[in-house]
Amino acid sequence: MISNFIPGLIMIITSFLLPTIPQYFRHPAMLLSVGLSALSLFNGYGTFLEWDILGLNLILYQSDSLTLPFAIIFHIAAILVIIFSWHSKNLMEHMATLAYAGSAIGALHAGDFFSLFIWWEATALTSVFIVFAGNTNAAKDAAMRYLIIQVSSGVLLLIGACLMLYKTGNHNLAVLDLKTNFGIFIFIAFGIKAAFPLLNGWLQDSYPESSVTGTVALSAFTTKLAIYALARTFPGTDSLIWIGAIMTAFPVFFAVIENDLRRVLSFSLNNQLGFMVVGIGIGTELSLNGTVAHAFVHIIYKALLFMSMGAVLYRAGTTKASELGGLYKYMPFTTIFCIIGAMSISAFPLFSGFVAKSLIMSSLGGMGMVLIYFILFFASAGVLEHSGIKIPYFAFFAHERKNKVKEAPINMLIAMGIAAFLCIAIGVFPKYLYQILPYTVDYQPYTLDHVISQLQLLVFAIIAFLFLVKFKLYPSEIRSTVLNSDWFYRKMLPGIGKPLFKKIGILTESLYKNLGLSFKQVLSKSYKFSNLSYIKVTTPSFAGTILISILFIMLVIVLV
Amino acid sequence: MKKNDLKSMGKSFTKYILIIGALLILLDFTFHRHEYFSFAEIYGFPAFFGFVSFVFIVMLGKWLRKFLMRKEDYYDQ
Known part of the structure; x- marks a missing residue:
């Protein structure tokens, strides 16, 4: 019976029951529901649940080699978020988070565009409450804008699905192209959630306005669901290569001058999505493996970075670079975890980012795409700048701090510790990650050529940073708003x-x-x-x- | 006392990074580094690329402040 139960649905049901559960048992109940949902990971591949309604056959639960890695990482992310928010008593946020994670997992298992649409909107409607839970006027305004954009994405998806059904008589998830009008509608719908250039404003607008714990949940699901959807329906679409390349390069300039470190991470998230989109655009087995691997490790290290900034916000009351610095003395564990996240996203050898990004870079190199290859190589220096250096440097070092603050609560440290462990474990033993990728590819990331090349890039980029700071050329932190596409x-x-x-x-x-x-x-x-x-x-x-x-x-x- | 902590940390960090950087460049001379594109096989190419990219990103970002930076309460006005 359990094998026919849509993964994630048990989490949504539990989220509605949360108000009836005493505060003390809420988090264990949430974890239990994720555990029960995770049993579906052992079901193997196939179609498990269909529903004939109004003459349509909806595929509510199917699983294959592309679904599985995303399903695994979504469950891991849900567990991390629950542990990280263990101290919080905000019922609405807990309900929204659990239902949101459940909806995203449900969406992965949809086999047709109408089922996907239902989950697509469910993720929008649940996650908007997470933005609301930021509980400031700015958060409430951002939540309204977020809702409008997310629902619009869903409406476009629905239009695309209806047109597809009307013109082809088919509504199952399939590889589409941009020569059909329904293909274009669906492409834009996915593009909004994947934060394509100029469609990205909602991301940097809403994520930093959410609560200490909310941003961690938001960072994991919506955009990666869009990456999954693009990988399923638009692999090998040439325009995605350029869209992705632009996404990797442009946000780095915004991240340099942004003062709010959680917003810097949101720009960084956008840049990381670019790497994944390029992988989808190339469309080879190696590059699609790269996209999936990158999404997998990215969810962990991005959650880790957002958690470390959440801990800083929780203890120091702000994530504005202009008001932080010197926290390493008071929050040593958070500092170490943040640096591990920073080294992972920067793709240092032995950290998870390296073994995932290498797949995409190798597929670009193998195809002889010299320009895109070097745009991504350039963007890698950008990643190091904003996520590798700026985040840990301005939060924990930069200058001495006058007021004492406490180390993060134990539940936050445990969640960060698990994420940090995974970052290193995947970096050291990549074969376990490679085993769950959609295609069987024999790939060795640790060649001397590759390690030296990457280390030279990163170490000399750090030297450039030290040089700029030494000669006072590095831009100082200024309280400001940076204009974006919103x-x-x-x-x-x-x-x-x-x-x-x-x-x-x-x-x-x-x-x-x-x-x-x-x-x-x-x-x-x-x-x-x-x-x-x-x-x-x-x-x-x-x-x-x-x-x-x-x-x-x-x-x-x-x-x- | 407190000020010296961060300063001395910064100094020793700089020292080690420079040593590692120098070693990486020296290593480049000991073997032929295979790359996908032949011009990237020039000695120290990734190092040069990393340094220049970083400076370019920061300087261009700084210049973009002229166009993109507004007051903190810009959207509330």
Whole structure:
């Protein structure tokens, strides 16, 4: 019976039961539900559950060699998040986190686009509560914007799925291309969640506004679900190579000047997704293995880095570089764990990033893609800059700290310790990771050529950092906002739209006056609306209106 | 006393990194490093590439502040 139960569903059911469970038993219950869901990992490959409804055959639970590694790492991430948040008593956040992780795991096992759509929206609707739980005004605003963007992605996916069914009679997950209009809709839907260039604003907008523990949960699932979906439906799509390359290179410049270290990590997340997207674009067995391996190790070290910054936020009250420094004395374990995460993401040999990134670099090298290869090599220096050096340096070193703070709580240290252990274990024994990858590929990451080449790059990039600090060329930390692609809908559109709407309002009113009618008479039942000062266009609702209008227009164009 | 801690740590870190850097360059002369692209096999190429990329990223990022940096409460205004 359990073998037919959709993985992740037990976690969602448990999340709804959490309010009935005493506080003391909530975390054990959450862990138990993840454990029960993880039993599905032993079911093997195949289709386990289908549902015929409204003449459609929905594949609710299927598993294959691409699903498995993602399912394993999503379960590991869920466990890490639960341990990390053990001290917290925020019920809403716990419920949202467990349901969110469960939805993401459910999504991995969907076998058709309609089932995927349901889970796709479920991850959006559950995770928005995690952003809400940041519990500041900024977090609430960011949550609204996040919801609009995420739901829009789902709507595009639904449009794509409907069109596909209409045109081909098929709605199962399959390899698509960009020559069909439904392919384009689905591609953009995935692209929004994968934070493609210019579609990435939501990520850096919302993740840093979440709570100490919330950001860790957010960093693991949404974007990697999108990577999984892209790997399943668009492998070998050439444009992904360039999209990915741009994603690796551009965020590094933003990360240099960003002051909030959790936002720096969000830019870094974007850059890491770029490597995975390039791997999907190449589309060979080696490169797809690279993408999956990279997603796997990335979830662990990115969670580790977000956990270390969560611990800093929890103890020091901020993650702004301009107000931190010198924490190594008070938070030695957190410092060590953060450095392990930093060395992993920077791809130092013997750390997990090295054994995963090598697969993608080798597939690029093997194909002779010289330009993309060096863009990614360049971006590797960028990763070292913002995640390898900037994060640990400004949080834990930089300058002496005056106020004492405590080391992170024990549950946080345990979660960070497990993640740090995995980072090193995978780096030292990559064969266990390689065994669970979708394709059997005999690959040896530790060749002398490769190790020396990577070490030269990293060590001399560190020397460049020391050189820039020595000569005071390294940019100082400044409290500021760095403009990102969310500027278009947070400032530019309202900037154009608000005066425009006001103008239209005034014009309409004068039109009515000229016709001898007062606005009041026409709308006598809703007097309030006749007074223009009552019409307040808020940014989220305005952005929402624009987005829905665009989606509607696109739908009309396609149907016509 | 406290100030010396970070400073001395920084100094010894710099010393070790420079030694490791020098060793890596010397190692390059002891064997032929195979790369996917022949020009990357030049002695010390990854080291040079790493150094230049890093400086370029930081300097360009710094310059971009002119266009991208706003006050902290920019979106609240």
